[in-house]
Amino acid sequence: MNSRSGASLPIACGASVMPEQVYALIDCNSFYCSCERVFRPDLNGVPVVVLSNNDGCVIARSAEAKKLGISMGAPWFQLREFARQHGVQAFSSNYALYGDVSDRVMRTIGSLVPAYEIYSIDECFADLTGIPEPLIDMGRAIKDKVFQWTRIPVGVGIANTKTLAKLANHAAKRWIDRTGGVVDLRDPELRDKVLRKLPVDEVWGVGRRLKVKLEALGIQTAWDLAQYDAWSLRKQFSVVLEKTARELRGVRCLDLEEVEPPKQMICSSRMFGTRQYQHSALAEAVASYTSRAAEKLRAQKSLCQVLRVGIQTGMFNPEQPRYANSVTLQLPYPTDDTRVLIQYAQFGLARIFREGYAYSKAEILLAEICQRGEITGDLFTPAQPAIAGQLMATLDAVNRKYGRGTLRAARIREAPGWSMRRELLSQGFTTRIDQVWQI
DNA sequence: TCTGGGGTCCTAGGACCC
DNA sequence: TCTGGGGTCCTAGGACCC
Numbered sequence: 303m304n305s306r307s308g309a310s311l312p313i314a315c316g317a318s319v320m321p322e323q324v325y326a327l328i329d330c331n332s333f334y335c336s337c338e339r340v341f342r343p344d345l346n347g348v349p350v351v352v353l354s355n356n357d358g359c360v361i362a363r364s365a366e367a368k369k370l371g372i373s374m375g376a377p378w379f380q381l382r383e384f385a386r387q388h389g390v391q392a393f394s395s396n397y398a399l400y401g402d403v404s405d406r407v408m409r410t411i412g413s414l415v416p417a418y419e420i421y422s423i424d425e426c427f428a429d430l431t432g433i434p435e436p437l438i439d440m441g442r443a444i445k446d447k448v449f450q451w452t453r454i455p456v457g458v459g460i461a462n463t464k465t466l467a468k469l470a471n472h473a474a475k476r477w478i479d480r481t482g483g484v485v486d487l488r489d490p491e492l493r494d495k496v497l498r499k500l501p502v503d504e505v506w507g508v509g510r511r512l513k514v515k516l517e518a519l520g521i522q523t524a525w526d527l528a529q530y531d532a533w534s535l536r537k538q539f540s541v542v543l544e545k546t547a548r549e550l551r552g553v554r555c556l557d558l559e560e561v562e563p564p565k566q567m568i569c570s571s572r573m574f575g576t577r578q579y580q581h582s583a584l585a586e587a588v589a590s591y592t593s594r595a596a597e598k599l600r601a602q603k604s605l606c607q608v609l610r611v612g613i614q615t616g617m618f619n620p621e622q623p624r625y626a627n628s629v630t631l632q633l634p635y636p637t638d639d640t641r642v643l644i645q646y647a648q649f650g651l652a653r654i655f656r657e658g659y660a661y662s663k664a665e666i667l668l669a670e671i672c673q674r675g676e677i678t679g680d681l682f683t684p685a686q687p688a689i690a691g692q693l694m695a696t697l698d699a700v701n702r703k704y705g706r707g708t709l710r711a712a713r714i715r716e717a718p719g720w721s722m723r724r725e726l727l728s729q730g731f732t733t734r735i736d737q738v739w740q741i
Numbered sequence: 742t743c744t745g746g747g748g749t750c751c752t753a754g755g756a757c758c759c
Numbered sequence: 760t761c762t763g764g765g766g767t768c769c770t771a772g773g774a775c776c777c
Binding site for chain 2 (some may be wrong): 353354355356357358359361375376377379382395446540541542565566567568569570571572573576577616617619636663665722723
């Protein structure tokens with residue numbers, strides 16, 4: 303049975319040998335903090351943290367802040383005094399800045415490698431297949447060029463599978479003094495050494511819950527997971543974990559995804575800056591979030607057929623009554639028209655709104671998303687009128703040119719009372735002409 | 742007083758089909 | 760006494776990622 307594999311297969315003969323697949327995972331160090339430092343070199347060496355929307359909790363920490371023991375997700379109000387005492391610089395999230403810096407980092411990487419996949423705002427897989435050895439030099443070249451062009455420090459992990467590249471990147475950061483931030487994990491001896499040292503939950507795809515279950519099976523390290531029988535992992539857990547284990551052994555199960563598939567769900571949800579009690583305030587917030595979701599929908603050239611609107615009170619204060627509810631609505635036709643979406647969102651809100659609660663958050667979810675031009679209609683289902691598409695295109699063009707919210711639904715005020723707190727916001731260094739760097 | 746905002750994929754189970 | 764063997768679609772829930 304096994305005789306079909308191996309060198310006897312005619313297709314494997316011939317002059318050219320397929321080069322071995324190699325991936326790199328490039329990951330920005332403390333990305334949001336690094337972005338704040340790009341135009342504030344005085345912050346180098348200073349502990350820096352970036353807070354979530356509403357200045358709620360810590361979502362990024364510089365190395366110095368980590369050293370002080372500040373943990374991810376720590377509520378800011380509990381930390382403020384400690385931060386003041388230790389000279390910690392805190393910032394509100396400045397997504398306009400981070401998004402723009404991210405674009406620059408990705409374009410820089412793109413100029414150096416044959417193909418790449420943007421995995422998140424601060425991470426990117428690159429295809430290094432066929433690039434001349436030694437690849438560790440290529441890794442260092444990427445790191446240096448990104449820093450030279452964007453002032454963002456990155457780590458680079460190189461391996462034959464994505465899961466191992468992630469692990470290599472992790473190792474590069476963990477043992478930065480020895481690695482200089484670049485690790486090539488293709489050498490089996492080095493790979494096994496690293497696998498044995500890293501706990502299983504450092505593996506991409508193994509989180510808190512799985513860690514507990516795996517440890518019950520005696521799987522403590524990445525090495526243990528790699529050695530475990532893949533088939534029984536599939537039976538006991540899922541095909542996902544099976545692939546993870548195989549990838550750890552160097553068997554490729556995940557490919558580079560260069561084109562991002564359109565999202566199947568689009569969500570816009572946010573905590574309010576302060577608790578809201580009135581239907582009118584929630585109505586305004588819901589209209590605003592719906593507008594944002596509709597923008598995202600149109601940006602990927604999609605239409606949606608289902609809208610869900612949800613509201614909730616704060617969940618932490620035991621003194622106040624809690625309430626959370628949502629309603630899912632079928633739309634009259636597949637649409638990307640902000641006006642139609644807002645209308646349905648308001649209808650939904652009216653159904654779930656209850657008087658007398660301190661609301662903290664609203665959420666809009668667009669679902670059953672399809673691509674424009676891929677809809678098969680029927681005689682009895684109207685299609686979205688063409689004029690609506692033209693109007694939305696104009697709306698987006700105006701807002702692109704003059705800034706988000708320049709043209710908006712009439713019920714949304716410019717500075718609403720529910721908008722989020724951002725008391726520690728840095729400048730729009732790269733996105734606002736009135737806020738460019740001054741020397 | 743104060744605790745984020747997005748996403749994805751997979752599985753199990755029920756209802757239903759032939 | 761004995762009770763098949765495939766499927767699909769939907770929803771809820773659980774796990775993960777950054």
